[in-house]
Amino acid sequence: MYISFADRARSKDEPPGRGKNAKRVSSVVVSLGVVSLLTDISSESVAAILPLYLTGVLGLSTIAYGFIDGIYQGISAIVRIGGGWLADRTDQPKWVAFGGYGISALARVWLLFASGFASVVGVVAVDRLGKGIRTAPRDAMITASSDPSILGRSFGVHRMLDTIGAAVGPLLAFLILLMIPTGYSTVFVLSAACALLGVLVLGVLVPGRIRRSGAAAAGEEVARPRFRWRNLADPRLRRVLIVAGVFGVCTVGDGFIYLVLQSNTDFAAAWFPLLYVGTNAVFLILAVPLGRLADRFGRARIFVLGHVALLFAYLCALAPIAGVLQTAVCLLLLGAFYAATDGVLAALAAGVAPAGGTASGLAAAQTIVAVARFLASTVFGVLWFAFGPVLALAAFSLALALAVPTGLVLLRSSAEERER
Amino acid sequence: MTLLPRVIVAAAAVVLLGGAVAFGTTQYIAFRSAQDAPSSVDTAEFDTTGDSPRILFRNTAPGAGYGYVAAVALDDPAGPRAVSPVTCDRVDAAANTQMCLTIDRGVVTTFTATLYDAHWQPVQTWPLPGVPSRTRFSDDGRYVAFSAFITGESYATVGFSISTRIAALDGRDAAEETVDLEDFALTVAGAPVTSVDRNFWGVTFTPDDNIFYATAASNGQTWLVRGDLAARTLVAVRGNAECPFLSPDGTRIAYKTRPAGSAAGDWAVAVLDLSTNVETVLPGSRSVDDQVEWLDNSTLLFGLPRTDSPGDSDIWSVEADGQAQPRLFIEHAWSPSVVRP
Numbered sequence: 001m002y003i004s005f006a007d008r009a010r011s012k013d014e015p016p017g018r019g020k021n022a023k024r025v026s027s028v029v030v031s032l033g034v035v036s037l038l039t040d041i042s043s044e045s046v047a048a049i050l051p052l053y054l055t056g057v058l059g060l061s062t063i064a065y066g067f068i069d070g071i072y073q074g075i076s077a078i079v080r081i082g083g084g085w086l087a088d089r090t091d092q093p094k095w096v097a098f099g100g101y102g103i104s105a106l107a108r109v110w111l112l113f114a115s116g117f118a119s120v121v122g123v124v125a126v127d128r129l130g131k132g133i134r135t136a137p138r139d140a141m142i143t144a145s146s147d148p149s150i151l152g153r154s155f156g157v158h159r160m161l162d163t164i165g166a167a168v169g170p171l172l173a174f175l176i177l178l179m180i181p182t183g184y185s186t187v188f189v190l191s192a193a194c195a196l197l198g199v200l201v202l203g204v205l206v207p208g209r210i211r212r213s214g215a216a217a218a219g220e221e222v223a224r225p226r227f228r229w230r231n232l233a234d235p236r237l238r239r240v241l242i243v244a245g246v247f248g249v250c251t252v253g254d255g256f257i258y259l260v261l262q263s264n265t266d267f268a269a270a271w272f273p274l275l276y277v278g279t280n281a282v283f284l285i286l287a288v289p290l291g292r293l294a295d296r297f298g299r300a301r302i303f304v305l306g307h308v309a310l311l312f313a314y315l316c317a318l319a320p321i322a323g324v325l326q327t328a329v330c331l332l333l334l335g336a337f338y339a340a341t342d343g344v345l346a347a348l349a350a351g352v353a354p355a356g357g358t359a360s361g362l363a364a365a366q367t368i369v370a371v372a373r374f375l376a377s378t379v380f381g382v383l384w385f386a387f388g389p390v391l392a393l394a395a396f397s398l399a400l401a402l403a404v405p406t407g408l409v410l411l412r413s414s415a416e417e418r419e420r
Numbered sequence: 421m422t423l424l425p426r427v428i429v430a431a432a433a434v435v436l437l438g439g440a441v442a443f444g445t446t447q448y449i450a451f452r453s454a455q456d457a458p459s460s461v462d463t464a465e466f467d468t469t470g471d472s473p474r475i476l477f478r479n480t481a482p483g484a485g486y487g488y489v490a491a492v493a494l495d496d497p498a499g500p501r502a503v504s505p506v507t508c509d510r511v512d513a514a515a516n517t518q519m520c521l522t523i524d525r526g527v528v529t530t531f532t533a534t535l536y537d538a539h540w541q542p543v544q545t546w547p548l549p550g551v552p553s554r555t556r557f558s559d560d561g562r563y564v565a566f567s568a569f570i571t572g573e574s575y576a577t578v579g580f581s582i583s584t585r586i587a588a589l590d591g592r593d594a595a596e597e598t599v600d601l602e603d604f605a606l607t608v609a610g611a612p613v614t615s616v617d618r619n620f621w622g623v624t625f626t627p628d629d630n631i632f633y634a635t636a637a638s639n640g641q642t643w644l645v646r647g648d649l650a651a652r653t654l655v656a657v658r659g660n661a662e663c664p665f666l667s668p669d670g671t672r673i674a675y676k677t678r679p680a681g682s683a684a685g686d687w688a689v690a691v692l693d694l695s696t697n698v699e700t701v702l703p704g705s706r707s708v709d710d711q712v713e714w715l716d717n718s719t720l721l722f723g724l725p726r727t728d729s730p731g732d733s734d735i736w737s738v739e740a741d742g743q744a745q746p747r748l749f750i751e752h753a754w755s756p757s758v759v760r761p
Contacts, residue, residue, distance in 0.1 A: 051551045051569060052523065057730040174529045176444065180451045181487070181525065182731035186444040193436040200432050204425040259570075262549065270547040272570075274528050381616030 028145035029154045031205045032138055033161030038198035039101060040165025041172065042108055042191045043127060048170035049177060053184050054120065075125055077370045079132030084363025087137035093359055094141060094208045100134025101202055103127075105195035111188050136363035143350035143358050144210040151351060152299055155343030156291020163284035167277060236352040237361050243407045244345060244365050247307050248372025250400040252380045252393070254279060254334050257317050260389045261330060265322045275331060282335020283342075290339045291347070299348040300411035306340025307404055309333045314397040318390060345369065348411075459483040461752055463490075464500035471761045475721075476513045479503055480732045481752035489520065494758065497750050506540050510552045512757045514561030517543075517589070521552030521566060533566045535589070546598065549583050554663065554711045558625035558632075562589055563649075565623030565632070584620045584634070586649065601654070604647065606636055608656040613638050620654070622663035622711050623647070626670060633657070633664045633673060644675060644692070658699075662687070663711035667740070671695060674712045674720050674740065689722060691740045700742045713756045714740075721749060721756045 083100060087093040107126040114123055139155075146154035173187045180186060258275045261268035268275065294302035313333035316326060346362055353361025376396075383392035461481040475497060479490035485503040489511050492501045508520040516538040524530045531548035533555065548568035555566040567584040585598040601620035606613045615638050622635040629649070636645045636654055644661035645654040664675040671694055676687040679701065689702045689712055702720070710722040718740050726732040735756045737749040750756070 055551050055553070055569070057725060171527055174525070175527050177529070178525045178527065180444070180448050182451065182729075183444070183447050184730055186440075186447045189443045190440040193440040197429075197433055197436045201429055204428050266547070269549075270530065271528075272547065272549045273530055277528070378616070385614055385616050385618070 023147055023150050025150065025154050025157045026145040026147075028206055028210060029142050029158055030161075031201060032142060033158045035101065035198045035202045035206070036138075036158065036162040037165035037168075038194045038201065039104065040162055041169040042195035042198065043104070043131075044166045044169030045173035045187055045194075046108070046111065046169075046191045049173045049184065049187055050120075050124075052177070057182075057184060075128045076132040077367050077374075079129055080135055080363045080367050080370075081360075083133035084136035084140075084359040084361075086133075087140055087359035088357050091356075092208070093137035093144070094202070094206055094210070096359075097134040097137040097141065098199065098202055100130045100132070100137070101195075101199045102130070103133065104130030105192070105199045108188070108192040108195040112185070112192055135366060136359045139346045139350065139362045139366075140359035141206070141210055142346075143362075148351065150295055151347040152291040152294030152302070152344055153288060154291070155347045156288040156294075156339075159291075159339070159343040160284050160287040163280050163287065167280045167284060170277070234352070234354050237349065237354065237364075239410050240345075240349050240352055241365055241368055243303075243410050244349075245368045245372045246403050247341075247400075247407060248369045249376045249379075250307075250396060250403045251310065251373050251376050252314070252396050253373065253377045256377065256380055256384070256389075256393075257313060257330060257334065260317045260393060261327050263389065264317070265324075265327060267324045268327045271327075275327070278328075278331035279334045279338065282332050283338040286336055286339035287343060290336070291343055294340075294344045294347060299344050299351065300408075302340050303344045303348055304404060304407045304411065306337050306344065307400060307407065309340060310337040311397060311400045311404065313337060314393050314400065318393055318397070454482045455484070455486065457483045459485050459503075462500040464502050473758075473760050475715075475750070476511055476518070476757040476759055477735060477750065478508050478511055478754040479752065480754050482729075482732065489518075490753070492750060494760075501753075504540055506536065508755070510555055510755050512555045512557050512564075512755075513759045514557035514559065515759070515761045517557065517561045517564075519555045519557060519564050519566065521548065521555050521568065523552065531568060533568075535564065535587075544587075546585070546587070553582065554622050556624055556665070556711070558629045559627055560629065563587065563625055563629050564589060565625070565634075567621040567623070582619045582621045584623060586623065586632075599649065601634065601647070604652045604654045606638075606645065606654045606656070608636075608643060615639060620645075622665075622675075624665045624673070624711075626666060633666060635662045635664065635675075637662075642678075644673065658692070658697075661690070661692070665712050665714060667714050667717055669717050671717075672740065674714065676708055676710070676712070677701065689720060689738065691720075691742070700740075702738050702740070702742045702746075703744070704738065704746045713758055715749075715758055721758070722746075723754045723756065 083096055087096040090096065104127045107123045107130065110126070111123045114120060142154055142158055143151065172190065176183045176186050176190070254276065258268070258272060261275065262272045290302060310333070313330050316330045316333060319326065345365060349361050349365035350358055380392055380396060383395055459481050460483050463485065473494035474491045475494055476489060476491050479485050479488050479501060487507045489504040489506050489508045490501040491504070492499055506520060507522060509523050510521040512519050518536040518540070520534045520536060522532050522534065524532055531550055531552060533546045533548055534542050535544045537543050546566070550569040553567040553569055555564065557564045563586060565584060565586045567582055569582050584601045586601070587598045602618070604620070606618060617638055619637045620634055623632050624634070625632045632647045632649065634645055634647055634654065636643045636656065642660060642662050643656035644658050644664055645656050647654045660677050661675040662677070664673045666673050673692045673694060675690060675692070677690040678686065679688050686707045687709055688704060689708050691700045691702065692698070706724055708722050708724065713721040715721050715737060720738050720740055721735055722738070723733050723735050726734060732752060733754045734748055735750040735753045736746040738744070738746040
């Protein structure tokens with residue numbers, strides 16, 4: 001909360017038409033970041049202890065939990081497109097996002113009263129429904145409120161706050177369980193409180209009509225064309241979507257990388273349940289610096305470079321250097337990959353999306369990535385079983401090594417068109 | 421931006437987060453006072469190890485000793501329990517050796533399998549990839565199997581969600597390395613199953629240590645499988661059977677099964693006669709998710725969580741012939757292991 005207030009206080013004191021060198025990340029972006037932070041504390045605190053809760057309290061095996069996790073992914077991808085379309089169609093991204101956050105918050109409150117497998121499945125499904133709806137309109141708001149020249153940094157700030165929430169949530173939850181071993185209800189209460197507060201921050205502090213500070217806002221509003229699906233066939237956007245898809249099918253879920261590390265070293269095996277915390281820490285530290293770099297040197301370049309980091313993460317996991325060093329380097333590279341691609345892809349897609357179709361363009365890019373990665377994980381799993389982890393990862397390394405120059409070529413022509 | 425919205429948010433933050441903290445504080449105080457209170461069940465001072473037949477379990481009685489391994493005499497299960505110095509989330513024991521799967525709580529929570537000798541001195545540990553599931557010794561205590569869920573990643577979609585390993589403990593087979601059931605070849609109805617979503621758990625050893633039974637799952641189906649440790653093979657015996665456990669006389673296998681038409685996450689206990697291949701589904705109104713234990717050749721034990729208090733459970737018994745409803749056997753207990761030295 002204090003981040004939000006502090007930033008607002010500063011930006012209020014500054015004149016609206018400030019110099020080019022003093023460009024600030026919009027207060028709307030910071031507010032949206034705080035909303036995401038609170039929402040991620042809410043969802044990740046519960047997600048982290050859900051396996052313990054299901055097995056320890058409800059007495060269910062996690063085979064059923066794997067089933068829940070599948071629902072997580074599927075619903076989110078499908079609904080995302082709908083959320084983007086609705087935001088563009090109604091031109092009310094705030095209220096579409098509000099609906100999404102609101103649905104998830106209701107799921108958190110429901111969890112306070114839920115018991116049994118069916119209820120938990122329902123809560124999780126509704127929560128992910130909300131996540132699917134809100135993502136694209138929220139990123140469209142970030143785009144609308146940001147100066148295009150610092151869009152990468154703006155998304156970096158948002159993703160940093162978002163990831164802080166994702167890192168803090170599990171730690172808070174485990175801290176509560178450390179102090180109160182049966183304190184699941186305390187975690188659920190905290191989760192519901194954070195979710196409701198997040199919705200309130202969005203509803204009260206984020207303006208419904210987003211105007212970029214310093215831009216000729218009125219003219220932009222009038223010029224906004226009606227959304228049409230065929231706008232998404234714009235060649236520049238299409239190239240970004242193709243590249244995102246090509247990289248997506250070469251992206252092995254980090255869970256698999258952790259499994260490879262776990263089989264290699266005792267260190268990774270002992271800390272296996274926490275490896276994702278390491279990746280998240282790197283992600284949140286690098287999100288803003290890499291966003292800035294993307295603004296300065298080209299988002300497409302940083303996006304491609306991020307996948308080079310991923311390629312090195314694969315090679316690191318394959319390398320015969322067992323021990324703490326290998327795990328540390330791999331997590332560093334994975335974190336850098338997320339920092340260089342997650343927010344940057346949003347900035348990249350938003351930058352080339354047609355006017356009036358920002359949310360749909362973003363939704364299309366994110367859905368393509370989600371579906372492509374799901375495909376990649378399935379194929380990787382098959383290869384893993386048939387040929388073992390080393391050959392499977394080597395095959396994906398080769399594919400990614402081929403995808404990198406392809407992405408560079410495709411996105412370079414896209415960047416040139418933008419600069420004309 | 422006017423002041424009002426910020427005041428609203430600040431006030432809401434105080435109310436919501438303050439409310440959560442207040443709730444947590446009352447929960448903490450309630451837990452501490454329960455923890456400092458003497459155990460809610462009768463405890464006794466006698467050796468949890470030694471030569472007397474006993475039932476070992478995780479004590480879930482509120483108060484002192486919560487979460488610790490406890491034991492009752494086999495001939496007096498409702499009598500006072502002796503509490504050991506070791507905490508376990510899942511426990512099994514054979515003569516002179518005991519296995520304990522734990523959740524090592526902390527701001528960073530990890531999971532461990534620890535092998536203890538007869539006097540609760542740790543002998544060996546293995547890190548686990550997630551929440552403990554099952555552990556069973558072979559009758560002679562020379563092999564131990566343990567399963568844990570793979571629960572590390574919050575977003576990742578990983579095909580394997582449970583890891584099951586077998587460790588050879590002594591004799592000529594003793595080895596540092598454990599055997600992972602993922603590396604076994606699975607065949608169902610003569611055809612190899614190679615899909616990625618294969619999962620294995622719930623091992624039970626036969627008196628011949630090389631042969632064991634376990635659960636295999638793929639594509640939403642489960643099978644009772646017969647495993648060969650030396651040949652690294654698993655062959656499906658029948659479908660819809662999880663967490664098998666062999667009777668002491670080796671003639672029957674008890675497992676949990678999904679009754680026809682029931683929802684996901686709903687299981688009943690069934691007993692399969694290995695010579696006649698006849699399955700008897702046992703009565704019971706509540707779903708059982710446990711690897712059942714044989715008290716003797718005619719009675720089964722299993723745990724059921726208490727619906728009214730989180731983290732507490734009871735051990736129930738049921739006759740293997742299916743002629744009677746389950747009965748409450750040991751209150752405030754979980755993960756029974758019958759030890760007959």
